[in-house]
Each structure stands twice: as structure tokens, then as C-alpha cells.
Amino acid sequence: MVYKKMLANLPCWCGSGKKYKKCHEAFDERIIAAEKEGHIVPSRKLLKTPEQIKGIRDAAVINRACLDEVAAKIRAGMSTQEIDDIVAATTKKMGGICATLGYEGFPKSCCTSYNDQVCHGIPSEEDILQDGDIINVDCTTILNGYYADSSRMFLIGDVDPEWKKLVDVTRECVEIGVKETVPWHYLGDMADAVNRHARAHGYEIVEEIGGHGCGNDFHEDPFVSYVTTPGTEMLMVPGMVFTIEPMINMGKHHVFVDEENDWTVYTEDGSPSAQWEVEILVTEEGHEVLCW
Numbered sequence: 001m002v003y004k005k006m007l008a009n010l011p012c013w014c015g016s017g018k019k020y021k022k023c024h025e026a027f028d029e030r031i032i033a034a035e036k037e038g039h040i041v042p043s044r045k046l047l048k049t050p051e052q053i054k055g056i057r058d059a060a061v062i063n064r065a066c067l068d069e070v071a072a073k074i075r076a077g078m079s080t081q082e083i084d085d086i087v088a089a090t091t092k093k094m095g096g097i098c099a100t101l102g103y104e105g106f107p108k109s110c111c112t113s114y115n116d117q118v119c120h121g122i123p124s125e126e127d128i129l130q131d132g133d134i135i136n137v138d139c140t141t142i143l144n145g146y147y148a149d150s151s152r153m154f155l156i157g158d159v160d161p162e163w164k165k166l167v168d169v170t171r172e173c174v175e176i177g178v179k180e181t182v183p184w185h186y187l188g189d190m191a192d193a194v195n196r197h198a199r200a201h202g203y204e205i206v207e208e209i210g211g212h213g214c215g216n217d218f219h220e221d222p223f224v225s226y227v228t229t230p231g232t233e234m235l236m237v238p239g240m241v242f243t244i245e246p247m248i249n250m251g252k253h254h255v256f257v258d259e260e261n262d263w264t265v266y267t268e269d270g271s272p273s274a275q276w277e278v279e280i281l282v283t284e285e286g287h288e289v290l291c292w
């Protein structure tokens with residue numbers, strides 16, 4: 001058993017000041033019942049307090065501003081380094097820190113992944129955006145110790161309709177994931193809805209990289225897979241914050257990592273790949289998208 005109750009008359013763990021029995025006792029019993037049935041449940045430290053949620057919301061304002069700024073300026077002829085400069089300047093101006101810079105040795109302030117690059121593309125002076133490219137820009141901001149993580153796709157100039165469709169369907173997949181983020185359902189329910197929509201269009205979702213808990217740290221539990229079964233994976237409990245960020249390939253799901261930089265992930269068959277990422281809070285009533 002990971003999840004334990006408290007003594008009934010003690011002040012509740014959530015910090016409300018109320019007695020446990022008048023506050024989260026019934027809530028905890030629901031988690032324990034799921035765990036007894038053999039389900040994966042979050043540890044209490046994955047359930048964010050109101051103060052932590054406020055901190056993540058504030059970080060998210062900066063993350064969204066970065067991507068809004070990129071959206072306003074991105075164009076053919078620009079280098080991916082210039083995108084990095086926009087993200088770095090916007091974050092600095094608003095008092096945040098770019099979480100990717102120096103993260104496990106990653107050298108830049110955001111990730112820029114285009115065409116057959118699946119994720120973790122490294123911004124560079126040498127990579128110039130061309131007419132017809134599709135590109136994902138993924139930013140993560142730290143503010144007062146809280147993390148906001150999201151990414152968007154951008155179409156450069158005149159994009160092949162099939163590639164545009166990949167970008168649009170990937171966005172729809174994330175929208176479906178958001179809709180299926182329902183308290184007391186399972187991550188596997190959400191994930192399977194995402195995957196069915198991708199498959200209906202003949203696309204495949206990358207298996208080894210996915211979403212993650214986020215907020216008090218960059219990458220927290222759980223790992224959020226999109227290739228899994230309904231009724232499995234972690235119970236979605238109010239207070240959990242995680243990302244929905246499927247990487248969807250027009251071809252097969254197989255990927256490999258660039259041997260030279262040890263970061264950039266490519267599709268094995270050279271087909272284009274798209275990704276959108278949102279950070280979402282599970283609430284009592286449903287969910288709140290914090291960052292997109």
C-alpha cells in the first residue's frame with residue numbers, strides 16, 4: 001500500500017486547517033479503494049496544493065507568452081537559433097528561467113524539432129526554416145521553483161496538405177486527451193482515446209517518449225503513455241498536474257536518437273512527425289489547461 005490515511009481528528013494534509021475526517025478522508029478512501037483493486041494511484045506528493053497550483057499558473061503565463069511571441073515572428077528564412085533567442089529574451093524579460101538550458105546538459109533555451117525530427121531538436125544558426133517545413137517549438141519555464149511545459153506546431157509558408165493534416169490531427173488528438181482528462185478515470189482511458197484518433201488517420205504514436213507529471217519539478221511521475229489500454233495506468237486524481245504531448249508520426253512509430261548530439265530524436269522511416277503539448281490540472285469538476 002502506498003497511499004495511507006491519517007488519524008481522523010488531525011488537521012488535514014491539504015493544509016485547509018479542517019479536521020481530516022471533515023476534509024480529505026472520503027477522497028483518500030476513494031484512492032485506497034482503487035489501489036486495493038490493483039490500480040496505480042498517485043502518491044500524495046503528486047497532488048498539488050492550492051499554493052503550488054498558483055505557482056504553476058504563474059509560470060505558465062510566461063511559457064504561453066514565449067510561444068505567442070514565436071508565433072508572431074516565425075517565418076521562412078529564420079534560423080532555429082533565432083527562435084531560441086525569442087524564447088530566452090521573453091522568459092528573461094518576464095523574470096523566469098528556461099528550464100531546458102543546462103537540463104541534463106541540453107545546450108539551449110527551448111527545443112525546435114522540424115519535419116522528421118520527433119523532439120529534442122537543438123536550435124542552431126545553421127538550421128534555416130524553409131518554405132514547406134513544419135516545426136515544433138517546446139518551451140519550459142521555471143518561475144519561483146514551479147514548472148510550466150508546453151509546445152506548439154508552426155507551419156512555414158506553403159505546407160503540403162498531407163503534412164498540414166498531420167499537424168491538425170495531432171492537435172485534435174491533444175484536444176481529445178484534454179476532454180478525456182476526467183477525475184477518477186484512468187490515464188489509460190485518456191491515452192487510448194488519443195491513440196484511436198491517430199490510428200483512424202493511419203498515423204502511429206511514438207511509444208518510448210511521452211507525457212509526464214510536471215509542476216514542482218520538470219519531469220515527475222507518472223509517465224504518460226499513449227500506447228496503452230483503457231482502465232490501466234494511473235488514476236487521475238484532483239490535484240494532479242501532467243502533460244499531454246503525443247508525438248505522432250505519419251509513418252511508423254519507430255524512432256532513433258542522433259548519435260552526434262545524443263539528443264535529437266528522428267523517425268526511423270524519415271516520415272514527418274508532429275507534437276502539441278499542454279500541461280493540465282485535474283480538478284474536482286474536470287480539468288484546467290494551464291499551458292498550451
Ligand code: MF3
Pocket residue numbers: 100103104106110111120138139140149243245263277
Ligand atoms: N520540454 C520537453 C518535454 O516536454 C523536454 C525537453 S528536455 C530537453 O518534456 F532537455 F531536451 F530540453
Ligand code: CO
Pocket residue numbers: 149150211212243245277
Ligand atoms: Co513535457
Ligand code: CO
Pocket residue numbers: 138139140149150151277
Ligand atoms: Co515540453
